[in-house]
Amino acid sequence: MQSTLAPLLEKFTERPVAIRDELRTYAKCDRPGFIDEAVSVIMAGCDVDISRYLVHLLVKTASVMNYLADCSACSTERANAIAKALCDAGAPLDTLFDEKLAAHVGEQGRGDTLIRLLDIATAIGSSTRVLPWRAQLMAHKDPRVRSKAAYTIASGSKSPAWVASVLMEGDFRVQANAVEGLWDVDDKNVSPLMVIAARSPNCRVAANGLVGLYRHGSLESIASIFKMAASADPTHRASGTWAMGATKDPRFAPYLSRQFEKAEGREKHRILRALSSIRRRQKQFEAAGTLRLSVLDREVSADGSRRVTFTLTSPTQNLPDLGPQNFAIWEQDQLVFDYSIRLTAAPPVIGFAIVLPRFSSQADPYACAVEHSLSAIIDLKRGEDLWRFERYRGPDPNDEEPDVQELEATDDIRLALHLKQHRGLMKDVRFIRQIAADPGPRNRAATHIAAAMDKALTLLDRVSGGRHLFVFFDPDDTRERGIDQLAKTLRGESVIIHGFAPDRGEDNKLWRALCDSAGTGSTFEQASIDALPERVKSSYVHLMTRYEITYRPPEQTSNASLCTILVSCPQGCTRESIDLCNG
Numbered sequence: 001m002q003s004t005l006a007p008l009l010e011k012f013t014e015r016p017v018a019i020r021d022e023l024r025t026y027a028k029c030d031r032p033g034f035i036d037e038a039v040s041v042i043m044a045g046c047d048v049d050i051s052r053y054l055v056h057l058l059v060k061t062a063s064v065m066n067y068l069a070d071c072s073a074c075s076t077e078r079a080n081a082i083a084k085a086l087c088d089a090g091a092p093l094d095t096l097f098d099e100k101l102a103a104h105v106g107e108q109g110r111g112d113t114l115i116r117l118l119d120i121a122t123a124i125g126s127s128t129r130v131l132p133w134r135a136q137l138m139a140h141k142d143p144r145v146r147s148k149a150a151y152t153i154a155s156g157s158k159s160p161a162w163v164a165s166v167l168m169e170g171d172f173r174v175q176a177n178a179v180e181g182l183w184d185v186d187d188k189n190v191s192p193l194m195v196i197a198a199r200s201p202n203c204r205v206a207a208n209g210l211v212g213l214y215r216h217g218s219l220e221s222i223a224s225i226f227k228m229a230a231s232a233d234p235t236h237r238a239s240g241t242w243a244m245g246a247t248k249d250p251r252f253a254p255y256l257s258r259q260f261e262k263a264e265g266r267e268k269h270r271i272l273r274a275l276s277s278i279r280r281r282q283k284q285f286e287a288a289g290t291l292r293l294s295v296l297d298r299e300v301s302a303d304g305s306r307r308v309t310f311t312l313t314s315p316t317q318n319l320p321d322l323g324p325q326n327f328a329i330w331e332q333d334q335l336v337f338d339y340s341i342r343l344t345a346a347p348p349v350i351g352f353a354i355v356l357p358r359f360s361s362q363a364d365p366y367a368c369a370v371e372h373s374l375s376a377i378i379d380l381k382r383g384e385d386l387w388r389f390e391r392y393r394g395p396d397p398n399d400e401e402p403d404v405q406e407l408e409a410t411d412d413i414r415l416a417l418h419l420k421q422h423r424g425l426m427k428d429v430r431f432i433r434q435i436a437a438d439p440g441p442r443n444r445a446a447t448h449i450a451a452a453m454d455k456a457l458t459l460l461d462r463v464s465g466g467r468h469l470f471v472f473f474d475p476d477d478t479r480e481r482g483i484d485q486l487a488k489t490l491r492g493e494s495v496i497i498h499g500f501a502p503d504r505g506e507d508n509k510l511w512r513a514l515c516d517s518a519g520t521g522s523t524f525e526q527a528s529i530d531a532l533p534e535r536v537k538s539s540y541v542h543l544m545t546r547y548e549i550t551y552r553p554p555e556q557t558s559n560a561s562l563c564t565i566l567v568s569c570p571q572g573c574t575r576e577s578i579d580l581c582n583g
Helices: 005-010 016-029 031-044 048-060 064-069 076-088 093-104 111-123 127-138 143-157 160-166 172-180 190-198 203-215 220-229 234-247 250-262 265-288 365-378 413-421 429-437 449-460 483-491 509-516 532-541
Strands: 292-300 306-313 327-331 339-345 351-357 386-392 467-472 496-502 523-527 546-551 562-569 572-579
Touching: 005 016, 005 031, 016 031, 016 048, 031 048, 031 064, 031 076, 048 064, 064 076, 064 093, 064 111, 076 093, 076 111, 093 111, 093 127, 111 127, 111 143, 127 143, 143 160, 143 172, 160 172, 160 190, 172 190, 172 203, 190 203, 203 220, 203 234, 220 234, 220 250, 234 250, 234 265, 250 265, 250 562, 265 562, 265 572, 292 532, 292 562, 292 572, 306 562, 306 572, 327 339, 327 546, 351 365, 351 449, 365 429, 365 496, 365 532, 386 429, 386 449, 413 429, 449 467, 449 483, 467 532, 483 509, 496 509, 496 532, 509 523, 523 532
Parallel strands: 351 386, 351 467, 467 496, 496 523
Antiparallel strands: 292 306, 306 546, 327 562, 339 546, 562 572
């Protein structure tokens, strides 16, 4: 269809007065057409002056709120989309909403209009504006209005006490909607209310209560949802299936898939809808990225319980504290219901520097071990953590002090900009891999290890979070140049040092003493070339976000063998199989 608005907007700058008149005429003569075109232009992004004038016309001339409230003019989905777009563009919809609701709230025959207005209030995040008319809405003779109002008022007031009073309401649909309105309310009094709702004799209210408990981290709700979905009563079974879809939890998918094969008619359709909801969200989580789960420890106790400790990281961003519903566990393909999860460490953004020799040959076995070590820990880097590499040259009496050139002087413009943005440190894994693989010119490396460590400490001072320094010592370097002064400096620094050196049969007291002079938690390890990468990785993963899962296996399982942990959250997903017998 040919656009009426586009040719006018092209001349807006050249003939602003005339074009404003024509736009005003268009808005008066063809309100639906003008609203559709103007909103599309605003949503697509346009000049600020144009956007402001279109919003002005939509509000004053096209009476956009009347249009949105008219159920015959556009669908609920379209009305909500337009309302959100106009709010983002600065339209005073809150005021217009108040006026419209006040005009119709007392009219018993305007049920459809009131329901539309309540939908719009939810869409634009203005549920609180409904509260002054709470009594009139809940006394409306149309049960559909009372039901919709119950949800909007509950989500706007965030009041468990008010919802508790609504549970005395005779209409179960009103009860169910009021309970749903508290699903995402962070209040310690919500969970007890959800327990009461979950015990309702009405399956719809009970299902909403179970979903609310699930969203508030109650693991008991999972078993109850399974029980409801397996009920002999078809109405309870339908509510249980709906609750599975409402949680969007992938642990329900295997059960629903098995039931789909046996179901018929409407029940088959309900199961398919729940499965689609779960799979749709899981695809979104999977598209967000792959999380990295590294097992630190696993234990099978004498009483049969299992304990698994692991780190969880995202390569693009630091993870929030995840709730128990973000984790699903199977043992021998049997879903585990009885488990608890504990966040044992959640470090904020950390500054991480690596000091290493500038190896003259990558064929050097120690160089290969360091390369493998770096590769392993780079794969585990958290998204927001900041890294730095500092290299030093080995002992050479002929070396002279170089003209120091900062790494920021690199010819790679993108890397230089990245370093400037992060004050000499790196966040992007692509650049970290690039610097780890390229030692750079020899004259960029410090002449001795103390100078490299001192430079790394100076850069780490720019990080407000925890600071860690991994140092790969050269076993042939016995120079004490700058070591005493560095040791004094370390005593006043809140930095943790982890030193590593290849084991050649004797303890290197110089490097051990240097690490001992640093903060609490600093370590020094000598390991064989083959064992070094695993030691480095182990030291690194203990700095990361750590969880501990304790669970009891299902009764159907035999001896401990294989445990599978699925983690799903908006930041990404991962599935890890863990051998409980070998750790």
